[in-house]
Amino acid sequence: EDKVVQSPLSLVVHEGDTVTLNCSYEVTNFRSLLWYKQEKKAPTFLFMLTSSGIEKKSGRLSSILDKKELFSILNITATQTGDSAIYLCAVLRGSQGNLIFGKGTKLSVKP
Amino acid sequence: NAGVTQTPKFQVLKTGQSMTLQCAQDMNHNSMYWYRQDPGMGLRLIYYSASEGTTDKGEVPNGYNVSRLNKREFSLRLESAAPSQTSVYFCASSYLLSGRATDTQYFGPGTRLTVL
Numbered sequence: 001e002d003k004v005v006q007s008p009l010s011l012v013v014h015e016g017d018t019v020t021l022n023c024s025y026e027v028t029n030f031r032s033l034l035w036y037k038q039e040k041k042a043p044t045f046l047f048m049l050t051s052s053g054i055e056k057k058s059g060r061l062s063s064i065l066d067k068k069e070l071f072s073i074l075n076i077t078a079t080q081t082g083d084s085a086i087y088l089c090a091v092l093r094g095s096q097g098n099l100i101f102g103k104g105t106k107l108s109v110k111p
Numbered sequence: 112n113a114g115v116t117q118t119p120k121f122q123v124l125k126t127g128q129s130m131t132l133q134c135a136q137d138m139n140h141n142s143m144y145w146y147r148q149d150p151g152m153g154l155r156l157i158y159y160s161a162s163e164g165t166t167d168k169g170e171v172p173n174g175y176n177v178s179r180l181n182k183r184e185f186s187l188r189l190e191s192a193a194p195s196q197t198s199v200y201f202c203a204s205s206y207l208l209s210g211r212a213t214d215t216q217y218f219g220p221g222t223r224l225t226v227l
Binding site: 044102 | 154
């Protein structure tokens with residue numbers, strides 16, 4: 001059975017800290033791995049990773065995929081209170097675009 | 112350009128009532144999805160439509176039906192609501208090119224449904 005596992009499930013840090021969120025997967029017919037940020041409403045897209053070893057960056061956020069070891073990490077440097085959210089990892093599988101999600105990591109950044 | 116829209120935003124039903132959740136996208140995407148999100152469970156796929164005229168079951172289809180009305184619209188129907196269907200429902204869309212998903216899925220704002 002396909003599965004995506006995120007860790008930790010929750011995390012509390014202080015502003016300025018650096019955090020690493022983990023996502024491991026066991027999925028048949030893997031296409032790509034996606035990271036989303038969810039605040040109060042709909043998930044918003046952060047990154048799509050298809051190839052191993054290529055880091056994607058957007059400001060203080062970065063992510064990388066290891067297709068051999070079947071995991072990805074999402075790094076956030078110099079965290080701010082606005083980074084507080086649930087971060088979702090999802091794997092795109094098959095040819096019909098189905099996403100399977102992990103349970104998410106709830107990040108709380110304290111001032 | 113509104114992206115993905117959903118109606119209603121909130122709904123309270125009694126057990127056994129029926130209702131339809133509406134979803135529309137204006138991004139010319141060919142593929143659309145319905146998810147539910149429960150605390151501690153992440154998002155789970157209910158049904159999807161890879162293209163106009165086709166629908167397929169996802170991970171948790173029981174108790175739901177869908178209709179792909181046209182390229183823009185994809186509705187989710189609860190025929191006889193149950194308390195276990197209390198959840199937040201998200202619609203999403205993406206563009207499939209030659210059978211491969213080439214783009215991320217864009218999500219609507221969600222519908223918070225409570226079944227008493």
